[in-house]
Amino acid sequence: MCDEHDLPPAVRRALADYRRLLAEHGPTWGEDPITYVRQIEADAFVRDEHRFFLALLEKVFARYPGASAEEIEERVRDMDLQEVIRDALAGRELPDNLAALRITPDGVRLEARAQTVLEGEWFRTTLMADSALDRPVTLTVDGAARELAAGGALLVPVTPASVVAVDGRTVGLGGLVRSAPAARLRVRAGFPCRWSVIGENGRGWYPEGAQPRRDGHRDPYFHGDDLVLDVPAEPLTVRVTRGMEYDTAEAEVIPEPGRETLVELTPRRLYDAAARGWYGGDMHVHMNWTGDTVGTPAQAAAAQHGEDLHVLNLVAGNVASERVYDREALEHWAGRDLPWSDATHLARLGVEYRSDLLGHFYAFGMHTPPTRYHTGFLGTADWPPNAEACRELRGLGAVLGYSHPFHVPFDEDAPPAAALTEGRNCSAREIVSGAALGLVDSLDVLNHSSIQATATVYRHLVGAGNRLAVTAGTDTMLSFNRRSSQSGPPGWERVYARLDGPLTAAAFADAIRAGRTFATTGPWLELEVDGHGPGDALDRAPGDRVTVTARCVGPEVRGLELRTADGVVAEGPPGELTAELTVDAPTYVVAVASGPAHPRTFHYSGAYAHTSPVYLDVAGRHVARPADVRWCLDYLDGLETMIREHARLDGERRLTDHLDLLDAARAVYRARLPR
Structure with a gap:
């Protein structure tokens, strides 16, 4: 499926170029070293x-006390990340891919989780030399000497055969690995799944050619069915699942040395969304976005089918420079389903439009x-406003939604300043104006940042009269094997959309526009x-009563809530929750x-x-809760201050474009206030 030799020439050349960047620069691929790079x-x-x-930040402030947000962005370029890694791991168990050489006044000690290796297997890991001495020492690894500063740290690649010395005294590495006899394991479910094969000390085992991926729990995983892998002849845990609609099946096995052992496991289905007319999608997945490997269409296909993910939006986007990763794939496949799509699995190339001042948003369908993918990188102007890109992409048929919108949790009663965090980052700052002007269709309430903060902003926006759908985007990156949840499987969060017919890109986009959605980390x-x-609007008279029911499926749920514009109106344990509401004024229910x-x-x-909401209109009037409208107006005032103080704009005309957009949004919100 999507053999690399059969890919379009431009896509093959792009993948080869990414491999060159990885070989030359490591996982940053040579991107501008801003904070997240x-x-x-x-x-x-x-x-x-x-x-x-x-x-x-502790390192930055220790060296540059009182640094501003802009100064921090510049100073992080100079920081010694080896010491930062050491400090970030202090007091924590070391990951399986890192050993530590602790150099103290009492001597030198190797700290490692011994990894199992098969007889004759080549093994490589990273050694972190961590000095607690008040003087420099010389660290020698395989004949190459480096100075380790007082209190410093160095990360160096090693093998079990490496010769390591500190100030000329050899240190044994016998605790890095332990040898085990080899066996073979065949895993089979009868359909593509996500598998984990885990040995002692958390070592993951993979089929030949599979990327050694780790998910958000740091567990190893790979996708496929009827796969064979080399493993040690000792106790192993085998797990299989198939995305959030399935439970996990597990078996303990001890393969026989030199022989193949078959493990047949089938995960139990918890719910079947497509059978009910609902299809789940991940609106924000990168095939390539720097990383420790290079993502390919074949990997995307295996992941989508192994997760039973109905809709996969593979977005082209930049990182910190002009280069737009996977642009060549978008230019080839724009407007067409990707080759591995079928009746219940649809994959498309989309866009992540990126401004680190105004926010990032996905575009699907x-x-x-487009002609533009980003603004404000490498010192370029924060112009035009995101609104211009929204207009262009909508004109090209896309459905749009802001991604990973807000990062720091805050109370529901917090002022807008809580959402307007300082500094350049990917917060969805232009969402409040974009929603008022009808330029965006959704908000990724389910994301890898703060769900709580985003849900709070979402309900302010809906309460202020904006009709936005709830969506989900994981920001998963196939080019990373280890990046917390972002190296996890696509679709670990999903937006489910109700369709009235077959699954197509147009039908899925229309369902989002209509608000027929819910977003989830797993529960139905x-x-x-x-x-x-969700998405329906009911027109009621004052005093009418409505019956509201929520139902959920999923072992992880502990509570259900029903909410209106005024807050929680009912709550209870998982299963089913019903309430009777009297409609006194326009509102919504989620x-x-x-x-x-x-x-x-x-x-x-x-x-x-x-x-997403069911809207309760009263005599034709939509919800426009004054407190939420004023929250949005105050937010726009704060955003104007931020733009004036932090935007890079070469010319008054470009500032005026931003201010005109804010004024247009203000006019919409003010018109919704009681007269």
């Missing part, structure tokens, strides 16, 4: 990005590539208001399901699902 250098070792950024979630579902951390859930905050 520096993080890429640490992704293989530091799973918790918050610990990484905390350690990085366009028939032609239904909402009915007098028999109507359902929310939530739960704690769970093996089925890859988001750090736990399980979550949120529907």
Whole structure:
């Protein structure tokens, strides 16, 4: 499926170029070393990005006290990331791909989780030399000497046969690996699935040619069916699942040395969305976005079918420079289903439009590539406003939604300033104006950033009279084997959209535009208001009563909520929740399901699902809750201040374009306030 030799020449050349960049520059592929590019250098070792950024900022502030947001962005370029990695891992168990050489006044000690290797297998890992001495030492690895500063850290590649010395004294590496006799394992489910084969100390085992991927729980995984892999002849855990509509089946096995052992496992289905007319999609997946490997169409196909992901939006986008990764694939396949698509699996090339001042958004279903993919990188102007790209992409047939919108949780009663975090980042800052002007269709309430913050902003926007759908985008990257949830399988969060007929790109996009959606980390979630579902609008008279019911399926759910523009109106345990509401004024109804951390859930905050609204109009009037409208107006004032203070704009005319957009949005919101 999508053999690389059969790919279009331009796509083959692009993949070859990405491999060259990886070989020359490592996982950053030579991108401009802004903050999140520096993080890429640490992704293989530091799973918790918050610990990484905390350690990085501590280094910056120790050297540059009182640095501003703009100064921080410049200073991170100079930081020694080897020490940052060491500090971020302090007090934590080392990952399986890292050993530590602790150099202290009491001596030198190797700290490692011994990894199992097959007899004759070549093995390589990374050694972190960590000095607690107040003087420099000389670290020699395989004849190459390097100075390790006082209190410093160095990361170097090693094998079990490497010769390591500290100040001329050899250090044994016997604890790195242990040898085991080889066996073969065949895994079979009867259809494509996601498999994990785990040995001692968490070592993952993979079929030949499979990428050694780790998911958001740091578990190894690969996709396919009837696969054979070389494994040790010792206890192994085998797990199989197929995305969120399935449970996980597990078996313990001890393969016989020198022989093939068959493991047949079939995951139990929890729900069948397509049978109900609902299809789940991931609106934000990168095939390539720098990384420790190069993503290919064949890998995307295997992942989509192995996850039973109905809709896959592979987005072309830049990182920190002019280069737009996978642009060649978009230019070839724009407007067409990708070759591995079938009746229940649809893949398209889309776009992530990116501005680190105004926000990033996905585009799905366009028939032609756009002329612009980003603004504001490499010191270029933060112009034009995102609104211009929205207009162009919508004109090309795309459905749009802001991605990974807000990053820091805040209370529901928090002022707009809580959402307008300082500095350049990918927060969805232009969503409030874009929603008012009808330029966007959705918000990725389910994302890898703060679901809680995004859901709060979403409900402010809907309460202020904007009709936006809930969507989901994981920002998964096939070019990373280890990047927390972003190296996880596509579709670990999904937007489910209700279609009235067969699955097509146009039908899925239309369902999002109509708001017939819910988004989830895994649970199935239904909402009915007098028999109507998300996206529907009911016109009622004051005093009318409606019956509202939410239903959920999924072992990770601990609670259900029914909410209107005024907040939570009913809550209860998982299963089914019903309430009778009296309609006194225009409002909306949404359902929310939530739960704690769970093996089925890859988001750090736990399980979550949120529907798009059923709208309750009164005598033809739409919801426009004054408190939410004023929240949006205050937000626009804060955004104007941010643009004036932080935008890179060469000329008053370009500032005026931003201000005119904000004024147009203000006029819409003010018209919704009571007269």
